[in-house]
Amino acid sequence: MKRLILLGVLAFGLLASAQDITWMSTQFTPIAEGEFVRNQILAPFAEETGISVELLNVEYAEFAARIEAEYQAGAGEIAVLCGLHGDLAPFAYALADVSGITPGGTIGSALMSKGYMAGKQVYIPLMQATYLMVVNVKAMAYLPVGACPWALTYDDLLAWARNIYEATGEQKLGIPAGPRSLLHRFIHGYLYPSFTGYQVLAFDSAAAVDMWNYMQELWQYVNPAAPTWDAMDTPLLAEEVWIAWDHTARVKEAIVQRPNDFIAIPSPAGPAGRGFISVLAGLAIPETSPDPDAAAQLIQYLTTPEVQVKILEGVGFFPVVAEAAGAVPAGALQVLATGVSAQAASPDAIVCFIPGGISDEYKKIYRDTFHKFVIQGEPVDAAYLREQATRLRELYLEAGVAYPAPDGS
Amino acid sequence: MNERVRKVLGTDTLLPYWLLLPTLAFIGVFFLMPLFKAISLAFYGEDGFTLAYFQKMVSDVRFFDALKFTFLFAVTIVPLQVVTALAMALLLNSGVRGSRFFLYIFALPLGISDLAAGLIWLSVFTHRGFLNSALYALGVIERPIHYLSYQNINFTFLSVVVAEHWRATAIVMVILVAGLQMISKDYLEVAEVLGARGWKKIWYVVLPLLKPSLQSALIIRTIFALQTFAVVLALAGQITPVLAGEAYFWQFLYRNPNVASAYAVLLMVIAIGMTWIYLRYLKSRVEVIRG
Numbered sequence: 001m002k003r004l005i006l007l008g009v010l011a012f013g014l015l016a017s018a019q020d021i022t023w024m025s026t027q028f029t030p031i032a033e034g035e036f037v038r039n040q041i042l043a044p045f046a047e048e049t050g051i052s053v054e055l056l057n058v059e060y061a062e063f064a065a066r067i068e069a070e071y072q073a074g075a076g077e078i079a080v081l082c083g084l085h086g087d088l089a090p091f092a093y094a095l096a097d098v099s100g101i102t103p104g105g106t107i108g109s110a111l112m113s114k115g116y117m118a119g120k121q122v123y124i125p126l127m128q129a130t131y132l133m134v135v136n137v138k139a140m141a142y143l144p145v146g147a148c149p150w151a152l153t154y155d156d157l158l159a160w161a162r163n164i165y166e167a168t169g170e171q172k173l174g175i176p177a178g179p180r181s182l183l184h185r186f187i188h189g190y191l192y193p194s195f196t197g198y199q200v201l202a203f204d205s206a207a208a209v210d211m212w213n214y215m216q217e218l219w220q221y222v223n224p225a226a227p228t229w230d231a232m233d234t235p236l237l238a239e240e241v242w243i244a245w246d247h248t249a250r251v252k253e254a255i256v257q258r259p260n261d262f263i264a265i266p267s268p269a270g271p272a273g274r275g276f277i278s279v280l281a282g283l284a285i286p287e288t289s290p291d292p293d294a295a296a297q298l299i300q301y302l303t304t305p306e307v308q309v310k311i312l313e314g315v316g317f318f319p320v321v322a323e324a325a326g327a328v329p330a331g332a333l334q335v336l337a338t339g340v341s342a343q344a345a346s347p348d349a350i351v352c353f354i355p356g357g358i359s360d361e362y363k364k365i366y367r368d369t370f371h372k373f374v375i376q377g378e379p380v381d382a383a384y385l386r387e388q389a390t391r392l393r394e395l396y397l398e399a400g401v402a403y404p405a406p407d408g409s
Numbered sequence: 410m411n412e413r414v415r416k417v418l419g420t421d422t423l424l425p426y427w428l429l430l431p432t433l434a435f436i437g438v439f440f441l442m443p444l445f446k447a448i449s450l451a452f453y454g455e456d457g458f459t460l461a462y463f464q465k466m467v468s469d470v471r472f473f474d475a476l477k478f479t480f481l482f483a484v485t486i487v488p489l490q491v492v493t494a495l496a497m498a499l500l501l502n503s504g505v506r507g508s509r510f511f512l513y514i515f516a517l518p519l520g521i522s523d524l525a526a527g528l529i530w531l532s533v534f535t536h537r538g539f540l541n542s543a544l545y546a547l548g549v550i551e552r553p554i555h556y557l558s559y560q561n562i563n564f565t566f567l568s569v570v571v572a573e574h575w576r577a578t579a580i581v582m583v584i585l586v587a588g589l590q591m592i593s594k595d596y597l598e599v600a601e602v603l604g605a606r607g608w609k610k611i612w613y614v615v616l617p618l619l620k621p622s623l624q625s626a627l628i629i630r631t632i633f634a635l636q637t638f639a640v641v642l643a644l645a646g647q648i649t650p651v652l653a654g655e656a657y658f659w660q661f662l663y664r665n666p667n668v669a670s671a672y673a674v675l676l677m678v679i680a681i682g683m684t685w686i687y688l689r690y691l692k693s694r695v696e697v698i699r700g
Contacts, residue, residue, distance in 0.1 A: 061664055169552065179647045179658060224558035225536050228646045238537055360664040368470050375559055 019051040021079035036314035076288035080295035085280045086356020092118040095284045101296045104304030105321025123282030127317035134251045139242035152268040161221035174241030178230040184363040189352045193275025198407045203389035212373045212380040249316030259332040264339025273350040357401040450670035462667040475650040483634040494581035502589045519579045527643025530572035581626045588622025624691040
């Protein structure tokens with residue numbers, strides 16, 4: 001009996017000595033992604049290094065509150081953080097300098113420099129994503145003459161959708177407009193920069209009026225079920241649409257299931273250029289981290305080419321290390337990667353960042369405007385645009401943050 | 410020792426209150442306190458008491474639509490369900506052979522969540538769903554119809570009514586069945602003897618005696634109908650906004666708990682109002698009859 005107790009105490013001691021760090025992340029929130037990260041990425045890490053990592057998925061509000069609280073308390077439980085650029089940037093003051101950590105692969109200076117602010121390297125890029133168009137090969141037969149799918153314009157897109165409608169009688173263009181879709185990203189990161197050159201500054205300009213008129217015309221060829229869609233993979237697989245726009249992670253499933261039926265192409269360009277959002281997620285260590293060394297080991301592990309490719313396979317976010325680009329397996333992921341690189345390399349690219357640090361009401365402002373002019377079809381009203389623009393500017397003023405790129409670059 | 414404890418605690422007279430104390434404490438901490446905190450979210454901002462959140466709620470572009478659809482759903486669903494549930498309850502109570510079997514069939518939808526029910530009906534009404542497939546196979550339509558779209562808002566409304574009707578009628582039915590079984594067989598026998606049969610018996614004897622159960626069923630069903638959310642979300646998204654849905658979006662999408670709470674407080678006030686109306690106008694005089 002005594003021996004059993006002794007063994008029990010020893011075992012407990014051994015378990016307690018194994019390092020256990022908490023990783024708080026605003027990414028990997030869908031359950032499938034979280035499970036993937038825990039089972040396929042963190043479990044092998046624990047086996048390799050003996051450090052067991054607890055992944056804590058939180059919404060931005062809790063993320064922000066927790067970092068602030070631990071910084072003010074001077075001590076905390078969170079050892080390492082993962083968030084989008086816009087999630088981490090407002091907390092540069094509470095994050096440690098991670099320039100001493102060598103990532104597991106080569107991260108280009110263009111990306112690394114995004115994580116450098118307030119005089120220190122605030123985060124190390126982990127993964128990137130973007131939103132692009134996915135096209136069923138059946139639609140290629142209706143491509144307008146003279147249009148190149150790798151460099152479409154919004155006018156080309158309109159003509160393409162119209163061709164399909166006139167030939168088949170069906171509206172085969174899809175933009176996710178459901179309540180939990182990423183429609184607001186399309187509006188502020190793709191439409192606005194492509195037509196007006198800015199995300200916020202030209203909200204109520206004449207170019208914006210042209211843009212809304214264009215969308216009213218385009219909407220005639222969009223599948224009427226669009227306001228019920230939160231993601232485009234199911235409509236693409238069901239062939240309810242042949243041309244879709246969405247986040248790479250939300251179209252991945254469609255391409256993975258039928259890689260020979262779809263191609264991924266860059267989003268169209270408007271009069272001001274080809275606006276698109278570059279979503280960059282990074283890893284940071286708070287000043288109050290209880291175990292910065294274990295955190296550094298995790299960061300190094302996550303930026304090795306093998307794990308970067310695993311992340312692409314399981315989560316749909318793209319690698320940031322150069323060595324991983326060549327290691328993308330052929331098939332569905334290669335299809336997506338081709339589209340992503342083509343978009344990033346377009347000569348007329350306008351790179352946009354997601355607004356960070358302001359109240360999420362900005363999403364409502366863009367979406368309400370879309371609802372009023374496009375879904376309800378009311379005539380485009382410059383006075384309403386001005387009203388919404390004022391509210392939008394107030395949000396940025398209240399939070400005291402600068403406009404996101406390209407407005408405030 | 411016992412004598413002293415009894416004197417101090419006053420257990421002789423105060424025992425019931427002491428026994429109630431744990432439950433009251435539990436309710437107070439885990440229900441009342443959060444309730445008051447949530448209500449105060451709608452009225453108190455950073456600068457103290459303010460009605461700004463209610464103003465924001467009322468000036469929201471979807472507010473009046475949400476109010477309209479919430480009422481329309483409640484007013485359409487509840488009477489329909491009560492009538493159907495009454496028919497179902499009468500069938501079950503009639504002792505017809507096989508009525509037990511119907512009980513299981515009717516009660517099946519009670520076992521699934523409302524979101525699951527919404528998704529089931531989504532698979533019927535969606536563009537490539539069962540309804541379109543059946544109509545297409547029968548040659549009635551040439552091309553699938555977009556039922557659940559902004560252009561077909563009436564049909565979208567109807568699909569929610571159908572889904573809710575399928576899902577929740579059993580709740581009302583169960584209450585009415587219990588109420589029917591409480592009616593003493595004596596009244597029914599006397600009615601038969603005095604010549605009231607069939608429909609007359611139901612209208613003049615059964616229904617008045619069923620009033621208390623009807624009242625409970627109406628109150629419960631109306632409060633839940635005002636809160637319809639998951640089914641609307643699954644079938645219509647934000648095409649037909651409802652108050653509960655808007656509260657959800659303000660909290661989780663736009664991250665403004667104060668306006669979300671304002672919506673919730675409004676919903677609570679409407680529910681209390683309707684309950685008061687039912688209690689006042691559906692007062693049963695069964696006590697008089699039974700006395």
